[in-house]
Amino acid sequence: MPHVTFIEHNGTAHTVEAVIGKSLMEAAVDNSVPGIDADCGGACACATCHVFVAPEWEAKTGTRNEAEVAMLNFAAEVKPNSRLSCQIEITAAHDGLVVHMPDGQH
Amino acid sequence: MAETDRVIIVGAGHGGGAVAATLRQYGFKGTIMVIGTEPLAPYQRPPLSKAWLKGEADAASLALRPPAFYAKANIDLRLATTVTAIDTGAKTVATDTGDTFGYDWLILATGARARRLPIPGMELAGVLELRSAADADQLKAALGPGKRLAVVGGGYIGLEAAASATALGATVTVIERENRVLARVASVELSEAYQVAHRRRGVVIELSAQVAALEGVDGRITGVRLGDGRLIACDVALVGVGAVANIELAQAAGITCDLGITVDLAARTSDPSVFAIGDCTWRPLPHYGRDFRLESVPNALEQARQAAASICGRALAAPEVPWFWSDQFDLKLQIVGLNFGATHTVVRGDPATESFAVFHMTDDNHLRAVEAVNMADAFMAGRLLIAKDRKLAPAQICDMSVAMKDLTV
Ligand SMILES: Cc1cc2nc3c(=O)[nH]c(=O)nc-3n(C[C@H](O)[C@H](O)[C@H](O)COP(=O)(O)OP(=O)(O)OC[C@H]3O[C@@H](n4cnc5c(N)ncnc54)[C@H](O)[C@@H]3O)c2cc1C
Numbered sequence: 001m002p003h004v005t006f007i008e009h010n011g012t013a014h015t016v017e018a019v020i021g022k023s024l025m026e027a028a029v030d031n032s033v034p035g036i037d038a039d040c041g042g043a044c045a046c047a048t049c050h051v052f053v054a055p056e057w058e059a060k061t062g063t064r065n066e067a068e069v070a071m072l073n074f075a076a077e078v079k080p081n082s083r084l085s086c087q088i089e090i091t092a093a094h095d096g097l098v099v100h101m102p103d104g105q106h
Numbered sequence: 107m108a109e110t111d112r113v114i115i116v117g118a119g120h121g122g123g124a125v126a127a128t129l130r131q132y133g134f135k136g137t138i139m140v141i142g143t144e145p146l147a148p149y150q151r152p153p154l155s156k157a158w159l160k161g162e163a164d165a166a167s168l169a170l171r172p173p174a175f176y177a178k179a180n181i182d183l184r185l186a187t188t189v190t191a192i193d194t195g196a197k198t199v200a201t202d203t204g205d206t207f208g209y210d211w212l213i214l215a216t217g218a219r220a221r222r223l224p225i226p227g228m229e230l231a232g233v234l235e236l237r238s239a240a241d242a243d244q245l246k247a248a249l250g251p252g253k254r255l256a257v258v259g260g261g262y263i264g265l266e267a268a269a270s271a272t273a274l275g276a277t278v279t280v281i282e283r284e285n286r287v288l289a290r291v292a293s294v295e296l297s298e299a300y301q302v303a304h305r306r307r308g309v310v311i312e313l314s315a316q317v318a319a320l321e322g323v324d325g326r327i328t329g330v331r332l333g334d335g336r337l338i339a340c341d342v343a344l345v346g347v348g349a350v351a352n353i354e355l356a357q358a359a360g361i362t363c364d365l366g367i368t369v370d371l372a373a374r375t376s377d378p379s380v381f382a383i384g385d386c387t388w389r390p391l392p393h394y395g396r397d398f399r400l401e402s403v404p405n406a407l408e409q410a411r412q413a414a415a416s417i418c419g420r421a422l423a424a425p426e427v428p429w430f431w432s433d434q435f436d437l438k439l440q441i442v443g444l445n446f447g448a449t450h451t452v453v454r455g456d457p458a459t460e461s462f463a464v465f466h467m468t469d470d471n472h473l474r475a476v477e478a479v480n481m482a483d484a485f486m487a488g489r490l491l492i493a494k495d496r497k498l499a500p501a502q503i504c505d506m507s508v509a510m511k512d513l514t515v
């Protein structure tokens with residue numbers, strides 16, 4: 001199973017096993033990574049699963065969909081590499097993926 | 107908070123599961139016991155009428171946390187167990203398994219139950235409600251190509267089930283007592299758009315229709331008899347006519363209740379050692395200056411954070427503007443705010459395109475609520491604007507050349 005790393009705003013890193021076919025958000029929630037709230041459970045309705053994808057991984061995590069772009073536009077500290085982690089589906093190619101988290105999702 | 111503190115959570119649903127996890131996240135070191143009537147560990151209900159019903163999500167994906175989480179986090183889950191009484195003096199709860207457990211903090215997360223209709227035929231086989239995973243299993247098993255589903259009640263759950271059943275090839279009739287669907291919970295504009303959207307995709311909607319009885323043969327439903335005498339033939343009927351808060355346990359313990367268990371903005375009840383969260387609460391809405399009962403995941407999660415913060419001695423987060431979502435067909439609805447105090451609406455976009463938003467404004471153009479269909483930026487902007495109690499110019503809302511983001515700066 002691919003390993004992915006979530007880095008909290010304070011620098012604490014959490015490397016967890018992700019499940020192929022599930023979302024990156026689920027990898028965080030299933031492993032109790034603090035900092036991903038995911039209030040809507042992946043319905044792309046809440047924007048509380050915001051992450052910054054490390055530049056070298058942007059190509060492998062795909063592009064944002066229309067609703068995701070609209071939601072992220074209003075997130076507290078949006079950056080060009082902002083994504084909603086519930087919209088990234090884990091594949092074998094994501095082993096080693098690194099994402100950073102903003103300072104709070106609410 | 108002391109290391110020996112004992113928390114008992116009554117109800118292992120979305121709120122109960124979330125507050126247990128949040129307590130640990132906030133560093134709570136004492137014991138946590140979660141007692142729940144259902145046989146399943148805490149799971150998410152929203153997919154039961156959406157992705158899960160359509161077969162697009164598996165049962166494991168419903169779980170709020172993976173099964174190993176509870177042991178790892180040292181959370182004592184007591185499933186298939188019902189709390190039958192609370193003694194607030196002795197600080198104990200009694201269960202139907204004959205146990206008595208002591209607590210220092212009690213959190214009531216008992217949720218709500220489906221309202222039952224006082225009409226003949228409710229006991230027939232094939233008459234279902236949709237609240238639990240067990241209900242959803244029954245409904246899913248009864249659906250499929252060629253099956254006829256009658257949905258009594260045009261609320262969110264009924265309409266979502268209608269959309270999912272249609273996707274599964276069933277023929278669906280929605281029967282609504284009012285003259286529009288979503289009458290209690292949405293604007294006229296939104297109701298009309300959803301009626302059009304459902305009818306366009308093959309759902310039959312009967313409005314201003316009274317249900318006189320559910321009729322059956324050999325104990326199995328065969329149709330819904332309307333007040334005007336017509337029979338809507340069906341193989342299965344889903345009754346979705348609202349929910350009633352589970353407050354009896356709290357009431358019997360002498361805890362103050364209204365239409366729900368009365369709580370403050372720290373999720374505390376009239377008993378200082380007892381909190382209540384989620385669908386079972388009657389809670390303040392600080393942005394609207396009144397109390398209300400909300401039935402939504404964001405509400406349960408907000409109150410879970412309030413209760414956990416109170417117990418752990420943490421500062422409370424600023425109150426959220428209530429919000430909600432609903433997925434039907436390819437329509438993604440996001441609602442923020444409530445229309446208390448609103449006197450007029452302004453529509454952005456064209457409902458005919460299935461991408462639009464209804465803005466609810468007060469007399470002096472303060473924003474109270476936004477209902478956004480396939481228009482996430484209107485929802486997100488609304489969230490910020492309502493929290494700030496900002497005034498908006500109606501002409502700007504309608505003007506699609508003005509970006510929503512620009513209205514928030
Ligand atoms: C089909 C469906 C679709 C939904 N869709 C959405 C949606 O899209 N968006 C949204 O925001 N919300 C949605 N909701 C609402 C959302 O699921 C609820 O608001 C949420 O589950 C509330 O959490 P809760 O913990 O308060 O109650 P619940 O999740 O209902 O949990 C309460 C639990 O307490 C148990 N219990 C009750 N009394 C006792 C007792 N005495 N002893 C032990 N256990 C007890 C019950 O058995 C139940 O398991 C939906 C609900 C349903 C049913």
Ligand code: FES
Nearest residue numbers: 040042044047086
């Ligand atoms: S979990 Fe809600 S938007 Fe990702």
